[in-house]
Every structure is written in structure tokens, then in C-alpha cells.
Amino acid sequence: MTATDARTVGEDLRQRVADFLAEHDHTTMERLDFLRARYDAGLAWVNFPAGHGGLGLPRAFQTQVDAQFAAAGAPDNNPRGNGIGLGMAAPTILAFGTEEQKEKFLRPLWTGEQIWCQLFSEPGAGSDLAAVSTRAVREGGDWVVNGQKVWTSGAHKAQMAILVARTNPEVAKHAGLSYFLCNMDAPGVDVRPLRQITGEAEFNEVFLTDVHVPDSQRLGDEGQGWKVATATLNNERVAIGGGGGGRESGMVGVLARTWREHPERRGAGQHDKLMRLWVDAEVARMTGQRLRQKLAVGEPGPEGSAMKLTFARIAQEASGMELELLGEEGLRFSDWTMKRPQHVDFTGRDAGYRYLRAKGNSIEGGTSEILRNVISERVLGLPSEPRVDTGIAWKDLPR
């Protein structure tokens, strides 16, 4: 698309949103009706195809649309409350779903009627996600699922889940997985809070006992689960690391504000470190911007892993430095009470929380160590780690 085309498309889109707003008065309409209408008008996620909430436009135009709705004071779909749904489940359903699945799940996902969580990791399958042992066995038109999942953010408020389970233990581990869309209110789904180092429980353990998932909620072919899950994970890494906010929108912005508010605490060594972090964060913002321009038409590949690697390092260093900068004040913590946060905000609450929560950034969505493997093998083409599990049926693997 040339710059002239982009301008024309941008103007058409602006008009389209203006027309929609003229026809739909958000001050009198029910919030949900308004959001559904916005979806049906193709103004939900403009990069999605027509008929599924979009207009088939480059992703870059979404910012303009969101800004125009926000400027009109229109209600949004509370994207922070459904990060997994919007950032991971939706693109995967779009890529691998049948027309019926897209029809059924994408609209309530976007409007926030259905919150999604991710049933991937298990106690025995973390970095080695393909080793999952949760079993799904076919029984008539259903799959019966048994197993235990862990690190499940938001499972306690989710209506739906993306689920990876083993459908064939007789073949090599990557080949025996399938991917499902699981109803969290199905009998046999037991969600228990998992308290974290922050004192809160945003995560859960999820026990699945004879949970029935209809075959119509299998995403992709039987045995194709690893491929589908990889698409989800690539989206996840972009969602976590890709940012998209403006300058000083992340942890370094919080640190910069603390620096400005506390002239008495400034030191020369700290100033150099602050400026290095500020530069790193600004460069990460530019890198994310460039990645999104590259992605304007395509889907995220393993390159997004580099963004997430950088994001985690900066968040951890900046939040650690902020505590140090606060000195005596940094010795206090706001609240260790066990809570269920409504949404997770890496840069929210207080400095102590931010420092502790940032520790998760290099673990969730692929540890930094696994991401370095992904980059070196799948981007740089270096040899894979020597494996002891190739060509062996999952059931025969040493445990």
C-alpha cells in the first residue's frame, strides 16, 4: 500500500466510523448492543475479514479507529479484561477455525461477553509444552478430558478456554496433540487459586475431570494441536512484548516519573542507568512499531520472541531500580492480602508489586531461555538442542 493509498483508506475509514457513530447513539443504546453493532459494522478489529468484525485492512489502522471511538466517548470492549481472548484466542480461531466456529465465538469474544483463558501449561509440561499429559479421549461426538493445568491467568472469571490436550499417546509427543475450545462452566472443571509472590492470585490451577468438549469445538485437525498452539504462542509473545503504547508507556515511564518526583534521591550512577534504560525502552518502542509495520498483512512469526525478551529485561531492571531509588520508602509493601485482581497491570499498584510481578515477565509466555532457543533455532537457523525424545511415542518417553 503506498502512502497515498493509505491516506485514502484512512479517510474512508474515518468517514465510516463517523457514519456509524451518527447512526448509533451510545448514550442511549445498551453498551453490549453498541459493541455488537460495532462488530457487525466491521469496526471491531479492522484487520479481521469482513463478516468477522473487520474490513480486511492493515492492522495499523486499528489505532485510528480506537482513537476515534474513544474521542466520541463511546464504550469500549474493556480489552484489558480479556487479553488472552483478544491477543491469543481470536487470531488462532481466525487462522484455524471453521466458519461455524468463527461465527459462534469471535463476536462474544470481542465484545467481552465471553472472557477467555489458556489451558496450556501443566506441572510436568512448562517449557516442554509439547509434553502435556492432559488426555482427551473420543466418546461419541464428544471428547472427554482429564488432567491438570497450571499458571492459568483469569480462569476464575473466564467462560471459555483454549485447551491443548493429548489425543494420541501412541505417537511422538508433538504429533499426538489436539487443540480445543473448552467451556469453563462445563461439569468437571475445577478452578483453584494459585497464590503468587505478590500475594495475589491472578493465576489458577485448573483440574479437569471427565470434562466433555464437543468435537465441533476442536480447532484444527486431530493431531494438529502443536501447530495451532505455536500460532497462539507467537501471538502471545507479540501481545506481551509488542507494546504499542507511546513513549514512557511502560515500566520505564513509571521509573522516569519517580525520578522527576524525587530530585533528592538522584545519584550520578543511577542517572546513567536510568538513561540507558530509557533509551532501551524507546528503542523497543520503535522496534515494536517496525514489527507491526512488517506484520501489517502477515501473522507474527518467531521474530516477536525478541521483543518479548527485551520487554522482560527492561521491565525487571526498571522496576528493580525504582525500588532502589525510593530508598526507605521502597522497604515498605502495600498489602500482602490474598486477592483476586480484576485485571493484571504490570505497571500498576506500587513499586514493590511492580518489582515482584515483573519477575513473571521472563517466565510467562515462554521463559527468556526458551525464547533464546526459539530465536537461535527458528530465526537464525542454528542447530536444535540434542533431543532424547525424537521418534519415540509419548507413552514411552522417560519421565
Next chain:
Amino acid sequence: MSLNLLYTDVEDDLRSSVRDLVAARSEPNTVLGIYDGDRSVVDPLWRAIAGDLGLAGLLIPEERGGAGASAREAAVVLEELGRSVAPVPFLTSSVVATTVLLAAAPGGAADELLAGLAAGERTAALVLPLSAGPGEESPAFSAEEGRISGSARSVAGAIEADVLLVPVATAGGTAVYAVAAADARIEPVVSLDMTRQLADVTLEGVAGQELLGAGEGGDAVRRGLEVGAALLTSEQYGVAQWCLTTTIAYLKDRRQFGRVVGGYQALKHRLADLYAAVESAGAAARYAAAATADEDPETVVATAVAQSFCSDVAVKAAEEAVQLHGGIGMTWEHPAHLYLKRAKADQIALGTPAAHRARLAELVDLPAPAPVG
């Protein structure tokens, strides 16, 4: 709409022509000869780039005889020149000196020189130490009745230049004079990076022509250094890219303990980190070039950010290239050291990363601590 950080088709074509030309005329082995005093590669290569490809006039508007391109295209050229450590004065003449001259109003004395530069017939150099960054441009020359005297150490591009742009201190500010290189004492110095060899320049009562008066010369010089600093980061990105790709290729080939050494996780993880850094440097350099081309109000911040970041990434990439090549990386024969020397010199050139961070701190309201006592 935000800045376009990708490459246009025209820019891709430009890259191919520069890459082909440099590959045909400037192998690392021929560049290496410079360290032993053989500079025969320089003139033909520079004539081909400046004249045959017509790249010396990229930043000069068409109505002043140039190609009327922008900082984006010049940055692509610099990426390729960095990737090949090409020993040509493109940065010093076609970017820094040219930007200084472009501040002169059309119709004046600078026009003839600009036309000569655009045609690739003339080569110019700004007489300041290569280490001077934006804001560090205090002139070391004075003029008395049109005769200029003074000296500057470690000037880049002076050896190749036929005309020197001399910042001269006057009562009203900095003026810029043109002086024939033949009238100056230009003493080449043994340089850390011989692919951009420096010289000490001395003028003893030499006749000069005033191109920019006291009211405008200081701003013009500063602008030259700003644009130079912004686009140097693209050269640094090119240097870093060569180091990364060459090292990856070597580690896929080199075997020890019966395995390709690139399969060892300790090395894979270092390369993954380096890849992330080099990709980021590419975005920062592209951002600085695009902002410069658009005269975006954020250009000064973007330049300081890119300088701070890319300078260190290029050095890191070159240091990793030497280390991860093992014994061969330490040899004169292997080109890695050409890149290490260029990267280290580039880090200091046009303001150190620390100087750019200090500048940035003021620009973005993150003041340094008040001095003690």
C-alpha cells in the same frame, strides 16, 4: 500516520546497486591493505560511488544539481558502506559537509561547490575532530583579513577532500569558510580505524572564501553534525549486521567435540541476544533516518536515542564476532578486526553514547543529579 520504518522498493534497488558495486571493487582483503599503507582502493571506489552511481548528490536538491533524495536513501547507502567497511568519504563529504553547505542560501558562493559535490567531482570535509558531536562544535580557527589560521586534530575525510569547510570563530559567532585542501597542511595520522583515516589539519594564514556568515555558520555546522550523527547509526547497523551474519555462518560451519559449535546453547543464547540487539538497532537507525528525512520535531531525540543505542550495539556485535570466531577472530587475516576497529571508532565519532545520553536527559526532562557541594 507514524514514520515508515520499512524500506521502499526504490531504497531496496539503491541498496542492491551499492552492494554490487562495493562487492566488485572492495573485498575485505583489499581494504586490509590500507592498514599497511596501500590506499589504492580508495579513489576508484569513491569515484564509482560518488560519480558513476551518483550518490554524492543524494541529499542535494535537484535545483541545486543533486538527486533530491532524502536522509532515508543516504542511510541505506551507509548501511551498505558499513556492512563492507568501505573506505570512502561518503559520511564526511556527502552527508556532514553537504548538510553544512545546504544551509547557504541558493544563489550564493556555495552553489558552485554544491554542484561539484553533486557531480562527484569535488569532495569536501568539515574541519572538526571526528569525535565532535552536536553541541561540541567550538571552532579552533580564526580569520584575519580573510586569512585563516588554526589547527584541528583527528579530522575525518580531510585526506580525501579537495576543499575544506572551516568553522571560524568571529565576534558574531561561527562563520564557515571554504579553503582549498592544497593550501592546508594535512598530516595523515595512524588511526584506530584506517578505513576512515584521520588527519591533523593546520592552516597558517590561508586564503578562504566565506560561505556562511557569522549569523548562520554555527547553526549550519550543528545541523551537519546532527544529520551526520543520525545517519552514522545506519552505518553502525550495517557493521553490526555483517558481524552477526558472519558469526552465525561461521558457527554453523565450525565443528568441535564432534558437533557444530553453533549447536551449543551457551553460544546460541549469546547470538539470540545479539540478534535482538541488532534488530533493535535497525529500528532505531531507521527511525532516526526517517525522522531526519521528514524534519520531524522528534528528530533530535530520535538521533540521541539511536546514537546511544547503535554505537554500543555495533561495538558489541564486533566484539562478539571476534570472540565467537575464536582463534581465527584474533588474526590479521580474518576481516573481523576491520569491523571491530570501525565499530569502536564509530562509537566515539560524532559524540560518544554517554554524550548523547547527557543531551537526551535534558531533552526529555530527566535531569542529572545536582552537583555535590
